[in-house]
Structures are given as C-alpha cells and as structure tokens.
Amino acid sequence: MATDGSDAAARDLEGPKEACGVVGVYAPGQPVSHLTYLAMYALQHRGQEAAGMAVSDGVQLTVVKAEGLVSNAFDDRTLLTLQGHLAIGHTRYSTTGGSTWRNAQPVWREVAGRQFALGHNGNLTNTAALASSAGMLPGIVSSDSDLIAEMIGVELDACGEERHPDDVEQALLAVLPRLQGAFSLVLADESQVIAVRDPHGFRPLCLGKLDGGWCVASETPALDIVGAHFVRELDPGEVLVIDHDGLRSLHPWPESEIDPHLCVFEFFYFARPDSRLYGRSVHAARVRMGELLAEQAPAEADMVMGVPESGIPAAEGFAKASGIPYGQGLVKNRYIGRSFIAPTPELRTKAVQLKLNPLRENVAGKRLVVVEDSIVRGTTQKQVTRMLREAGAAEIHLRITSPPVRWPCFYGIDIPERAELLAADFTVEEIREFIGVDSLAYLTLDRLVASTNAPGAGFCHACFTGDYPVEVPVGFTKRVLEEPSRAPAGQLEQLAHLPSI
Numbered sequence: 001m002a003t004d005g006s007d008a009a010a011r012d013l014e015g016p017k018e019a020c021g022v023v024g025v026y027a028p029g030q031p032v033s034h035l036t037y038l039a040m041y042a043l044q045h046r047g048q049e050a051a052g053m054a055v056s057d058g059v060q061l062t063v064v065k066a067e068g069l070v071s072n073a074f075d076d077r078t079l080l081t082l083q084g085h086l087a088i089g090h091t092r093y094s095t096t097g098g099s100t101w102r103n104a105q106p107v108w109r110e111v112a113g114r115q116f117a118l119g120h121n122g123n124l125t126n127t128a129a130l131a132s133s134a135g136m137l138p139g140i141v142s143s144d145s146d147l148i149a150e151m152i153g154v155e156l157d158a159c160g161e162e163r164h165p166d167d168v169e170q171a172l173l174a175v176l177p178r179l180q181g182a183f184s185l186v187l188a189d190e191s192q193v194i195a196v197r198d199p200h201g202f203r204p205l206c207l208g209k210l211d212g213g214w215c216v217a218s219e220t221p222a223l224d225i226v227g228a229h230f231v232r233e234l235d236p237g238e239v240l241v242i243d244h245d246g247l248r249s250l251h252p253w254p255e256s257e258i259d260p261h262l263c264v265f266e267f268f269y270f271a272r273p274d275s276r277l278y279g280r281s282v283h284a285a286r287v288r289m290g291e292l293l294a295e296q297a298p299a300e301a302d303m304v305m306g307v308p309e310s311g312i313p314a315a316e317g318f319a320k321a322s323g324i325p326y327g328q329g330l331v332k333n334r335y336i337g338r339s340f341i342a343p344t345p346e347l348r349t350k351a352v353q354l355k356l357n358p359l360r361e362n363v364a365g366k367r368l369v370v371v372e373d374s375i376v377r378g379t380t381q382k383q384v385t386r387m388l389r390e391a392g393a394a395e396i397h398l399r400i401t402s403p404p405v406r407w408p409c410f411y412g413i414d415i416p417e418r419a420e421l422l423a424a425d426f427t428v429e430e431i432r433e434f435i436g437v438d439s440l441a442y443l444t445l446d447r448l449v450a451s452t453n454a455p456g457a458g459f460c461h462a463c464f465t466g467d468y469p470v471e472v473p474v475g476f477t478k479r480v481l482e483e484p485s486r487a488p489a490g491q492l493e494q495l496a497h498l499p500s501i
C-alpha cells in the first residue's frame with residue numbers, strides 16, 4: 001500500500017493538474033492585449049507554471065511570455081506596448097515538456113517570412129512517432145506544442161517565396177490530420193486567429209461574440225470577463241478561422257473520426273464552477289453529484305462538509321438530499337502558491353495543514369460526512385482525516401464524487417503513473433483503512449455521467465476504466481523530447497524505429 005511519505009503528501013496537495021488554458025481575441029479597435037490578459041486571468045486555474053500572449057498589429061506578431069502567474073508575466077506597461085487587433089493567450093501547466101521558460105507558450109515561429117504563434121491545451125499521444133518521422137530528435141523540439149509549431153513551419157517552408165494570406169491556415173490544415181491525442185489550439189498569424197478542437201473534443205473550447213469582434217477560450221468565464229456573449233462550444237474536429245471577413249468553420253477530419261470524449265474530470269474537478277460544458281452548468285452538476293452520492297451511499301451523521309474547493313457544491317447537494325445539515329469544517333488558505341516546497345520532511349507534512357485547517361468548533365464531537373472530488377494518491381485525504389480527528393470529529397464518512405482513479409491520463413491531465421495511484425492495486429476497503437475513515441464510498445461512473453445532465457454527449461473516463469479512446473504508446477513520458485535518457489525503453493524505441501508518416 002502507498003506510504004504516508006511527506007514527499008507524496010506535498011505532491012498530492014494540489015491534486016491532479018490541468019494542462020493549460022487558451023484564449024484567442026480578434027477585435028479591431030478594441031484593447032485586445034488587455035482583453036486577452038483578463039481572459040487569461042479567468043483561466044489561471046488551468047495552469048500556473050507560465051503565461052504568455054502573442055499580439056499582432058497586422059504587420060508584426062509580438063510574443064511576451066514568462067514563468068509563473070499571469071500577474072507575474074504582464075503589467076500595465078507591458079500591455080500598453082502590445083498594440084494590435086488580434087491576440088492569443090496561454091496559461092501553462094506542463095504535461096509534455098518540462099516547466100521551463102523555453103516551453104512557455106505561445107510558441108512562435110517565423111518561416112520564409114511568415115510569422116505565427118500557437119497555444120495548446122491538451123497532450124499529443126503520438127509525439128515520439130511524429131518527432132521521429134520528421135527527423136526531429138530530442139533537443140530540436142522540447143514539447144508536443146513545439147513539435148506542432150515545427151511541423152507547421154515545415155509546411156510553410158514548402159510554400160515557397162510567393163506569399164498568400166492563407167498560407168498559415170493551409171499549413172495547419174496539412175498538419176492536423178497527423179496529430180493524435182488531445183489538442184485544443186489557438187493559432188495567430190499577422191491577420192487571423194484560428195481555433196482548433198481535436199476530433200474527440202477532450203478539452204473544452206468555446207466561442208463568444210464581442211462588440212466588433214470574437215473571442216475563443218477554454219472556458220466560458222473567460223468570455224464573461226471580457227464581455228463576450230457566449231455563442232457556442234466548438235465542435236470536436238472543428239477548425240474556426242477568424243479574420244476581417246468574419247468566421248469560417250472548417251471540418252478537416254472525416255465524419256468517421258469525430259468521436260466526442262470530453263474529459264469528465266473537467267466536470268467534477270478542473271473547470272470553474274461558473275463554467276458551462278456541453279451547455280450545462282458545472283456548479284449544478286457538482287451539486288447533483290452530491291445528491292446522487294447521498295442516494296447511493298447514505299450515512300448517519302450530524303454534519304455534511306466539503307473539502308474546498310470542488311467538494312463544496314457536492315457537499316451542499318449531499319446535505320440537501322440527505323437532510324443532514326451542511327456546515328463548514330475546513331478553512332482554506334487561499335494564498336498558498338503552487339511553488340510551496342518545504343525544505344524538510346517534517347515541514348512538508350505541514351503542507352496540507354498550511355492549506356487546509358479544521359474549524360474545531362464546527363467539527364468537535366460530530367459525526368461528519370466529508371465530500372471530496374477524487375482520491376489520487378490518498379495522502380491528502382489521510383492527513384485531512386487526521387486533522388479532523390485531532391479537532392474532535394467523532395466519525396468521518398468520506399464520500400467521493402468520482403469513481404476510483406486507477407489509470408493515468410495521457411490526454412493533458414497530470415495524473416501520476418499507475419504505481420502512485422492508490423486505487424490501482426487496492427480495494428475500497430483497503431483504501432478506507434489507509435485513509436483512516438469510518439466509511440468510504442465513491443460515486444459510480446453512471447451516476448457521475450448522469451449528474452452532468454448531458455449523458456448522451458460523450459465523455460472520456462479512461463482514468464477510471466482504462467478504456468482509452470485514443471491509443472497511447474507504451475512507456476509514455478512527458479519529458480521524452482527533452483530528456484531521452486529518462487524515457488522508458490519502449491518510447492525510445494519509437495523514436496528510433498517508428499515508420500514515417
């Protein structure tokens with residue numbers, strides 16, 4: 001069984017990580033860099049490792065990016081220098097390619113006099129094969145997003161000297177069918193913004209109408225903040241071109257390859273509660289998850305509480321359905337940066353307490369239902385349980401709004417390898433014992449999907465079932481392009497021997 005190691009606890013503290021937020025703004029006459037900045041701010045939860053923006057004034061495409069938060073990367077003075085009529089923005093968490101400035105996005109290229117910039121949310125599953133076939137050995141490109149840009153550059157190079165306004169668009173369309181895995185992309189050249197959603201639609205991407213322009217973004221709150229009126233979500237397999245002629249929707253993949261599989265983690269954990277996915281409220285879905293949990297796994301208790309943040313609406317739903325009063329049992333310190341790395345094991349065990357502290361007067365002597373979104377390594381839940389018991393909780397009944405996470409994600413969520421997943425090898429009863437709660441129940445997959453109120457829409461749930469909608473290579477590692485010596489043999493073999501495409 002997994003240990004209660006302090007390193008694991010520190011890694012577990014933040015839960016699984018997203019793989020980026022993307023924004024595109026086309027709005028002549030509007031302050032596009034400020035609008036993009038605001039939208040990126042609204043998508044900060046999707047990536048805190050780096051932030052960047054590319055802005056075009058019709059002649060020059062300028063990129064500014066930095067490691068850290070959006071507020072670290074941009075200030076008023078920087079934004080004022082970024083004048084133009086279109087922009088794309090990116091907030092990054094790394095799933096292929098390490099957390100370095102080089103891998104911050106947008107990725108920029110100038111090829112044969114043509115400039116473009118690209119932002120990517122998701123994770124390619126055929127990175128090694130693509131790099132091998134294109135002769136791009138590790139070191140030439142450092143992330144799957146960098147690889148996409150390099151491939152577009154190769155296509156542009158082949159266009160020759162005579163320039164056409166749609167060169168970048170055509171180069172992109174030539175590259176897209178070769179990509180496999182998860183990719184919601186925004187791409188800009190001097191005169192247009194292009195948004196792409198992969199044929200499975202793993203990651204969200206939506207379109208909004210601005211006064212005199214358009215905005216695309218990973219989640220609807222980014223549209224809200226810039227005053228864009230929500231129009232629709234991009235379809236899986238859709239390419240949306242935005243330029244001075246308006247919108248053009250292209251569908252480069254054959255119908256037979258369109259197979260919607262929105263990541264169900266977006267609904268119960270990643271997306272903001274004020275987001276809408278598949279046209280449904282994420283907050284309402286989380287409340288419903290709690291209601292269904294109360295029906296599926298009732299408990300005799302005095303108070304229902306949620307683990308902040310995403311456990312809170314589900315706890316409200318559990319309380320409503322069960323009739324057990326809702327109360328706050330944990331206070332979250334909102335000012336813990338992701339960079340918190342304590343120097344000693346003793347201090348690392350304090351990491352959970354630094355972020356979450358029990359409200360003694362609310363939990364002492366009570367039988368508690370504690371609602372949480374997921375269990376990955378289990379170390380956070382174990383420490384939260386210990387803190388609640390030390391605060392006087394009489395009983396703890398843990399209820400999880402998702403099934404046991406048994407498989408890693410290869411589509412843009414940084415779920416650890418199988419060996420680190422508590423549920424990969426242990427039963428629910430063994431997990432209950434490890435965490436130290438009085439009872440434990442996970443929401444079933446069919447109830448989780450039902451709670452979205454979009455049951456027929458198509459979801460990926462591979463991290464629960466191992467049923468991967470897109471094949472993944474053996475030994476996949478996110479650093480294959482940077483540190484080939486750390487890649488498992490299977491993946492290196494692909495780099496060396498996979499046939500050209």
Ligand code: SF4
Nearest residue numbers: 263409413460462463
């Ligand atoms: S494997 Fe899990 S986390 Fe990854 S895309 Fe599918 S549902 Fe989401």
